Amino acid sequence: MRLNLTNYTSILSCILLLFISELQAQNKQYATISGKAIDAEDQKGIYNTLIFIEDTNLKTRTTSDGNYKIEKVIPGKYKLRAFAFGYGILEKEVNLNVGENVIDLELKIVANYLEAVEVRDEAASEFGFTYLNEVEGTAIYAAKKTEVILLNDITANLATNNSRQVYARVAGLNIWENDGAGIQLGIGGRGLSPNRTSNFNTRQNGYDISADALGYPESYYTPPTQALERIEVVRGAASLQYGTQFGGMLNFKFKQGPTDKKFAFNSFQTVGSFGLFNSFNSLGGTVGKLNHYSFYQYKRSDGWRPNSGLEQHTAFTSLKYELSEKIKLGFEYTFMDYLAQQPGGLTDRFFEEDPRQSIRERNWFKVNWNLAAFTFDYQITDRTKINNRTFGLLASKDALGNLGRIDRVDGTGNRDLLADQFRNFGNETRLMHRYDFMQQPANFLIGARIYKGFTERQQGDANNLNTPDFFYLNLNDLEGSDFNFPSTNVSLFAENIFRFSEKFSITPGLRYEYINTAAEGYYKVRTFDLAGNILTDENIDENKENGRSFLLAGIGMSYRTNELFEIYGNISQNYRAINFNDIRVANANEVVDENIKDERGFNADLGIRGEWGNIFNFDVSLFHLSYRDRIGSILRSEPDPILVERTFRFRTNVSDARIYGLETYLEADLLKLFGNQEAQKRLAVFSNVALIKANYNGSNENGVEGNDVELVPTINLKSGINFKWHQFSAAYQFSYLSQQYSDATNAIFTPSAVEGVIPAYYVMDLSLNYNYKFMKFEAGSNNLTDNLYFTRRASGYPGPGIIPSDGRSFYVTVGVRL
Secondary structure, eight states: OOOOHHHHHHHHHHHHHHHHHTOOOOOOOOEEEEEEEEETTTOOBOTTOEEEETTBSOEEEOOTTSEEEEEEEOSEEEEEEEEOTTBOOEEEEEEEOSEEEEOOEEEOBOOOHHHHHHHHHHHHTTTTEEOOOSEETTEEOTTSOEEEEEGGGOOSOGGGTOHHHHTTTSTTEEEOOOOTTOOSOOEEETTOOOGGGTTEEEEETTEEOSSBTTTBOOOOOOOOGGGEEEEEEEOGGGHHHHOSOSSEEEEEEEOOOOSSOSOEEEEEEEEEGGGEEEEEEEEEEEETTEEEEEEEEEEEEOOSSTTOOEEEEEEEEEEEEEOSSSEEEEEEEEEEEEEEEOOOOBOHHHHHHOTTOOSOSSOEEEEEEEEEEEEEEEEOSSSEEEEEEEEEEEEEEEEEEOOSOTTSOOTTSOEEEEEEEEEEEEEEEEEEEEEEETTEEEEEEEEEEEEEEEEEEEEEEEOSSSSOOOOOSOTTSOSSEEEEEEEEEEEEEEEEEEESSSSEEEEEEEEEEEEEEEEEEEEEEEEEOTTSOEEEEEEEEEEEEEEEEEEEEEEEEEEEEETTEEEEEEEEEEEEOOOHHHHOOOBTTEEEOTTOOOEEEEEEEEEEEEEETTTEEEEEEEEEEEEEEEEEEEEEEEEETTTEEEEEEEEEEEEEEEEEEEEEEEEEETTGGGTOOBTTEEEEEEEEEEEEEEEEESOOSTTTTTOBOTTOOSEEEEEEEEEEETTEEEEEEEEEEOOEESSTTOOSBOTTSSSBEEOOEEEEEEEEEEEETTEEEEEEEESTTOOOOEEEEESSTTOSEEEEOOOOEEEEEEEEEO
């Protein structure tokens, strides 16, 4: 699919000029409000206090002395709100006159983090997108590239977790679209595989949710976006606080019960194309000192292609109890269970003939997830606080079907069953201390993490039917493999913000890691004659253990020219341990190098971000990702007794790699250009462009040196228009990704369709939203122009081969809030 980007830009420019031409600038006399935010006890100025005028788009932050100023305010009566972390919320009625209005604000120390988050999100909601503060709770994000998606202000298809729309403002993300119902999230960036978001440390409310954060960091469970307050993304420099990964950290923050009601009930029912039905129901509130929030979601779909139906149940409950002003306790439990039929992959020829066809009807996928967490927060003093999170996972994943080449007939032979059991436990404790350094506020963070993982993985024959029967024919002598994968991780980390002035700060950090991964079990080697008879049948026992320890270091620098404009830069070492798939996998399409080893490297960012006049919101940055011993797949051949020569994917440390580029996010509210201060009126345009270059260097493999790194589109563009008028909102989005390769050899085509080019594609989405009293109505269309494209070539499940993306779909949502 090709699109003339010049024509698209011209059309968009004409639309914008039409809106602008109908607006006239208003000449008004304005008021200015200024003053100081001070500690009520010691009367010292409070740095980085957020101050905003309710029901307007006007906000600012205080300098290190606590001073602030908001200009161009229409005179009148307003409610002024202010907060800083560790302090209670201040609300003040003000009557502003033309000219200067000096108002000082006194804040009192408390430990109410919930209120702080609610106020911050309310103040930042005009764009639906913001950045993490330098310090949030017991975490430091100073000088790091961060993004925060505020779900309450996004007009999108949340019922299907539509990733293109939800993550539209996060620059450079490459998204795999495995299913139109949005059960699994697949995002990557900067040349990292999107496969089940495995290159991010994935968390909810601050604790891990992946199968095994160290040895198998794939996320089969994705929190429903209808239950989320925000999504936090921290890029590669997150390695210092969140461990061994190159992508960064992804954290899903759930909603909490309202503080002004004992019980509040929400229910949203969605119907859509291809048999989609989604029911989301939540209950939350505050009873005395107990805040509670729970939801249940049911989802089903027939799918865009035959043999792709699914059914999912998800439930969550959160209890937070304020034992005292300084101590808070929390408990959370998450349940998810789904069964999905998988239509399999396609060859290039099959895709060209009919991308909706399915040539697999016996493939199934089943997941059960049970996740629990206990939290303890203690405000030791007004300057020191501690957070403790203990979490555990009991889960399973079963994949059933034919993993053979997609260009071969499925037949009626026994199916392959891969069954994984996950039993993990972890604890992470953080202490944050605030102190004075060179007459400036400074923050010190120290933390420790202990993680024990245990994965049991089996592979063998199942029956030859087409029903979801997840049991082995020969459990005591599996035809594939039977392994236990225990893992241990102990980490210590520390970071410190040194502020040398109200504008300039340096944040160094260190992380010590001890990792031990092991593999205990056997795999079977069989050979067959031309008639399919077994010639040899041998069990190969393995008992591997790999213990290692290392130190990661990093440093960041930040320079704020004013309260809302920042120049930032950082460089941090990264490390990614080999996972269980890198140790042993029985897949006819792939062979793993016995001498494969961990990946090392570093991430660096340099950028500018901020706001101008509450009109423009931007983040423009350069990045460089350096990989040593990058793991990837190449094509190899070897003699075969049946085929004479067998070609297969060989997974190994392919090469070192350099990945660098430019990531930009720009958004402007056109109505604010003409003096609009009402938060209920908005006409915003945004552009998110990533230009990336990625090459292999220093490779010993033939045909790899100088090649493009796979899964890196040179151009990754998302742009759109967001309109809001009181209770009505609409969002149009355009996405474009240029051509990318699927393997390190840059293969253009192979008969198996596992390797080959992923062609350039574009997609358009449209969403509408209307609120009427306690009712909410949503409607929209994804893939508005019904483009036929694909984002992935799979080597195993859900393929192998090309996984087509869904065609045009429609949805309607009706909701009530009581």
